[in-house]
Amino acid sequence: MKTTKKKPARTDELPIIQKMYDLIVWFVPILNRLPHSHKFILGDRIIKRLYKLLDEMVLARYEQDKLKRLEAIDPEIVLLRYQTRLLRKFELIDDGKYEFASKLIDEIGRNLECTADC
Numbered sequence: 428m429k430t431t432k433k434k435p436a437r438t439d440e441l442p443i444i445q446k447m448y449d450l451i452v453w454f455v456p457i458l459n460r461l462p463h464s465h466k467f468i469l470g471d472r473i474i475k476r477l478y479k480l481l482d483e484m485v486l487a488r489y490e491q492d493k494l495k496r497l498e499a500i501d502p503e504i505v506l507l508r509y510q511t512r513l514l515r516k517f518e519l520i521d522d523g524k525y526e527f528a529s530k531l532i533d534e535i536g537r538n539l540e541c542t543a544d545c
C-alpha cells in the first residue's frame with residue numbers, strides 16, 4: 428500500500444490561494460449534500476464561484492501586475508458572502524457552518540485587500 432506524502436507548501440505562493448483551497452475542500456462536500464431544490468441552483472452557483480475565485484487567484488500569482496486581476500475578484504467575494512447568507516436564511520446550513528464559512532470568506536476578503544495593497 429502506497430502512502431502519499433504531503434508536499435511542502437511553496438514559499439512563493441500567495442497565502443490567499445491556500446485559504447481559498449481550504450474553503451473549497453471544506454465547503455463543496457456540504458454544498459453537494461443540499462436538497463435537490465437548492466443544489467442545482469444555489470449550490471452550483473456557489474461551487475462555480477469558488478472554483479472561479481481559485482482560478483483567478485492562481486492566475487494572478489503568475490502575473491507581473493497582480494492588482495488588476497485581484498481587484499476584479501472583490502465583487503465575486505461579495506457575491507459569495509450573500510450566497511452563503513442565503514444558505515443560512517433558507518436553513519440549508521446550521522449556525523456553526525455558517526459562522527465557519529463566513530469567517531473563512533471574510534479572511535479571504537481581508538487577505539485579498541492586503542495582497543492587492545501590499
